[in-house]
Amino acid sequence: MKSYFTSRSDRARVTVGMVTHRTSLFVMVLIACVFLLLDRAEATVFERAREAATDAVTPVLEIFSGPVSAVREFLAGIQGYLAVHEENARLREENARLLAWQAAAQQLQRTVNRYNALLNVPVDPSLEYATGRVVADDGGPFRRTLIANVGALNGVERGQAAVDEHGLIGRIVGVGNEAGRILLVTDLNSRVPVFVEPGRRRAILAGDNSDLLRLDYLESDEGIEPGARVVTTGEGGLIPPGLPVGVVAGERGGIWRVRSATRFDSIDYVRVLRFSFPSGIEDPGIGLPDAAERVSPPEEDLATQPDEVGDATADDVAVQPDAVDDATAIDPAAATEAAGEDGQED
């Protein structure tokens, strides 16, 4: 191969240049250190610059990420074709299992509707969402972030949850006009309050850059077994409650791990949930009764209750699919049985 350095004079010129470069190098290293310290002290200092840079390159990334994703999908397709028989058998088995769940879910939905009507549960706040394509990832070895082409113009705000077809994948940590950065739940800095079912044990779901998530501050691991569902609690008001995150994979060294159904290295499309926590509490006009009234309620009130319940139909109470999904976190046979018993009672 050809040499790039052709003469002694070239070497001398380069040496002089290097002296200047060393001074410049020292100054640049100092500036980089100052930037790092500033970012460590106050993470929002460079937020605007990050958003502006992301916004500026998003159109370019949209152009180039398309073919890259296509190639990746093609390779994944070849891989999938090789495993088509195993996949087919797995899907058949899963289909049979899901059909059993479907029947249980329909029963449970009717039951939940009735309970909601009985308890006068307010309708869940509507979940709007913005769908976007992943145009970039961090490409680095110590962050787990994605950039999607949805931003402030789509109503996306910092802190909102990002989901794929399997459930929660992360939350928005930076928003430009046309792009948003998603911090994946697997990232070292991710913390999400969750419940572990059954038993609704509270915990904090933490990422550590590996594919398995960690359950920190687990309330109690009594009754928790591999396969138990993990869902969001909704605490904090930005991530809706009940979003599935994954299932418990097992415990090692006293730390419970959670496996997400999402393949974080091949996410193409995401939905950002524009969830608004219900902040205003309306007075329905029915004040709490006095203590005396609570002890001995008027007979006519009791008499009218069945009619009120009877008036409330399934159409009156909008139940989110997630609510049904949560309710089925038990054995389908048991669920169907419970729903059946409930129906008999009515």
Next chain:
Amino acid sequence: MWPSSRSSVGSRIVRGTSVVVPTLVGLFCVLAVIMPYGAFGGIPLAPVFPLAAIFFFVLTRPGQMTPLSVFAIGLFQDFLTGSPAGLWALVYLLAYGVTVALRVLFVGRSASAAWPGFLIVAGASGAGIWLLASLFYSVPIPVVPIAGQLMLTGALYPIMAWVFTLFLPQAEG
């Protein structure tokens, strides 16, 4: 007279443009590294293209790949990847320093002979990334993704160097 002066202006423009070519290539490499290639076993499948570009141009065009250029490339990557501001910049400046120190070994050698040098620079950069990121986040970050990504980068260096050669002036490419 007129044609010669015109050619002089043209050559100046070409020379002026060529000064920023290594920096532009480095910045484009940042865009290339954040494409959604995915990962395999937790190891990002994107080689650290900017590192290879910095090494290559420091060897071949030291006057055009300055510390300021390296800093700009690193900071651009920090902003686009959401990394701590200055982290990649510092790592690339470290790589720049190591490359300059090693440069004397490669003067007069071919580009392929620089491959072992790049492996040393990649190793130093990996150690730098791990140390800086662990200090920044106050927790030891996993080593495998860093090692895997830099090994991939090291393995692909000859191909990347060949591509970068296309950006050198024809007489020297």
